Amino acid sequence: MPVAPTRLLLIRAGLVFGGAAVLLVELLSAVGLLNRLTITIAWVAAAIVAGYFGRRWLIGIFPMIRDRWREAARVERVIVSLLGALFLADLVIALMSPPNNFDSQTYHLPKVEHWAAQGSVNFYPTIIDRQLAMAPGAEYILLHLRLLTGGDALYNLVQLAAGVGTVLIASRIAAQLGGGRRAQLIAALIFGTIPMVLLEATSTQTDLVIALWVGSVATLVLDELHRRTPWPAVLLLGAAAGLTLVTKATGLLAAGPLLVVWFGAQLRQRPIGRSMAVVLADVLPKAAVIAGMMALMSGPYLWRVQTTYENPLGPDHLRGSISMQRHDPASVLINALRIGETALQTPAGPVGAGAIRGLAHAIGVDPDARDITYWNTTYPYESWPPDEDRVSLPVQGTLILVGAAVLLWRRSPARLYAAVFWIAVLAYVTMVKWQPWGNRLILFLILLGTPLAALWVDGLLAARRRAIAGATALALAGGAMAGAFAVSYGWPRRLVGHGSVFTTSTQDERFIRRPEWGTDYVWAADAVRASGAKRVGLLQGYNTWEYPWWILLRGSELVSLQSLQANMPAPAIDTVDAVLCVDPPNGCANYIPPSWNPRTQGSVTYAIRPKS
Known part of the structure; x- marks a missing residue:
């Protein structure tokens, strides 16, 4: 019996949906049939198939939820109710507010319109080359909605669905690492109340979508650590990796190490009396299928980028604006410290920035140098206000970093996973420059670290010392309050105050x-x-x-x-x-x-x- 089978079923369904959405766009584009009629036919057929095979699950899910609710303790009901209320509020905002994210106005959504107008995803002349060179996976899903509805009224629901999915993944990974029901709920609470998660869940950004695919890779890999992976699971793992690559390449900084862990685990599943050659004969074809799935989903897009810019990663100036040009230890250290300070910043502002700048100068690094800093920006940057492009996560971020460090030190079933998390963090700070809006770019890392925080926090709550348990509970409550504040008064979509979705016209929004x-x-x-x-x-x-x-x-x-x-x-x-x-x-x-x-x-x- 798999761990958390209902959550696993939903994750698998999401991967099938995402993979089919991407492949269908590329296929219809290639044959000149990317239009409203063909997309509608495909969706009607998919709905019939899903309804037929999923009818029993749909009938049984509601009694199961009712029984689980009756069994839940009071604190568990509070957590579920809080998360339900926050995401219900997000649903209201997502439906009432038109897309108004800055990047979406410039390149995320214009390319969807170009595709719909020309009936293909082929490149077109533009001065905004981010419309072409930036990975299109999330926008392919938006294209389905655009062709089905003729507008953008449902666009925000893609990230909202990804937000709910990532919360489920965080809780399932906690279960896979040995956490009980309380630890799983704590994982859901930590990730589901992060201000950036709740703000992005009502936008047309892509950071929650990439977190969803990276998290899917992680939870599927954990399923395969102690068994030989069956072919259906290989295909799903390939779909998760392919969706990661076609949505945002930075996700590979985490998905890559996870796939290496999968490969190593498969090599260890060596039956008695079997040679390594026999094991490789089983594992290598599966690894080739995963690589093939990645190529199938992202290959057409990467080929278009290669033939247009003579590099599959896009034009030089775009790569140079994001990727680190210096990789010496001093530069990586300063980059890591700046990213960490910006992520953990409190309402008091960038308090530690002065010390980081001082250290940088002391070890011969310019903290504003363009080779380690996004162009036309300077460090530090005020990140606490609840804005979808920058908001920090001081409470949840601290819990994640401490929990990941503690579990890396302890001998526990989560130690290998904690090591992979830190490898992904190191890869990120080595490869990606500090930028003012970097807090949203690390959502996939935050998701991977959340189960580690939950396991550590669960242990603290179980401690006999009431002071420790009480302080931990207060920290969780503080993080939840920050999330509620972000939903209520966040920017650029909010429930109350100036610019409320209830009092602002669609045009003004x-x-x-x-x-x-x-x-x-x-x-x-x-x-x-x-x-x-x-x-x-x-x-x-x-x-x-x-x-x-x-x-x-x-x-x-x-x-x-x-x-x-x-x-x-x-x-x-x-x-x-x-x-x-x-x-x-x-x-x-x-x-x-x-x-x-x-x-x-x-x-x-x-x-x-x-x-x-």
């Missing part, structure tokens, strides 16, 4: 990050629509918001008049009926002919092609 831009965008879009323009050219900067144009000019053909892709020149300006310009290099006047009579308001310029 879309521009809540840059309210001054809303009027300008609407003014220009109205003028272009009134002109009767059908084909509209875009002139933009690297961080320009492109997505609002797709909303305001729904039905128009939008094309970029700039291109950073050498093999894909942009169309000429005389091939469009109108131009929309927002902060491109060198200014709008250098791109638009004076005869087009450009008009400017605030940050936006529009121009209509003169009639001949």
Whole structure:
């Protein structure tokens, strides 16, 4: 009997869904059938199949939940009720708020619109090359929703589902490491109340999605440590690894060591009298299938990146902005300390930043050097306010780091897992630069560390010393309060206060990050629509918001008049009926002919092609 079979079933279902979603997009794109009709047919067929095979499970799940609730102790009911209330509040926010994440406005969502418009996921000319080079796994799922519904009303539910899934994974890993029901609930409580988790669960970012796939790799690998992996489990493990690669490459910093552990565990499953050659004959084909699944899911995308930028990791400037260029011990140490301080920052601000900067100078490292710091940023950065791009996790982060350190030191069933966690952390701080919004990028590491914190905390609560148990309970309560505060008053989507989803219009919500831009965008879009323009050219900067144009000019053909892709020149300006310009290099006047009579308001310029 597998550990936590219901949770395992849900994890497997998620992997089947995610893998099918990615492969279907690539397949339909390749044969020219990526459209609303084919996607709808596929979903109807999938719903029929899922309903047929899942009907017994659906019938039995509610009595099981009822029985578990009756058996639960009061504190267990409190934890479940709290998590249910937080994610229910997130559901309300997710449904009431349109996508308004900054990165989503620039590159996550515009590429979904390009794919839907052209009926394929092939690359296209653009100056915002993050639309092309950044891994598209999460956006492939959004594309399904876009084609099914014709809009973005359900987009936020993808990350919400990933948030719920990661909470289940955290609790299941705790069980796999030997934790009882209380430890499992503590794991769910720790991860489910992290402010960043609750804020991202209502957004169209991708960090919870990648955490979901990395966590799936982890929990599936733990299942295989003491048995020879059957082929169905191999396929699921391959799907989890493939989804990790096609969603965000940084996830491999954790998934890679986990797969190495799986491979080593399989080699140890050597029956008496069997030679190592026989064992390898069993293990190597399974490893090849996992690698093949990864190639199947991410290969088409990586090939497009390779042929466009001559590197499967994208253009040089994009790689250089994220990846560490120095790997000497001093630089890695300072990078790790900055990442840790930013993650653990309290409302008192970056208190330890001065000491970190002082240490950096003492050992010959510039703490703001571009080769270890994201470009155009400086350390430190205030990360405590509940903002989805930066919010810290001082309580939960401390519990995770201490718990992972304690269990690495102790001889316990969790020791190997703790070692893998620390290897993943070391890989991350060695390979990824510090950046102000780095707290969201480490969500997959936080998920992996949460079960270790839960096991340690469970031991403290069981201690005979009431003071220790009481302090631990207070820490958990403090973390939960931070999560509740983030849901209630977080930014840019909140329940109460200025900008509440209950009192702010959909249009204002879309521009809540840059309210001054809303009027300008609407003014220009109205003028272009009134002109009767059908084909509209875009002139933009690297961080320009492109997505609002797709909303305001729904039905128009939008094309970029700039291109950073050498093999894909942009169309000429005389091939469009109108131009929309927002902060491109060198200014709008250098791109638009004076005869087009450009008009400017605030940050936006529009121009209509003169009639001949």
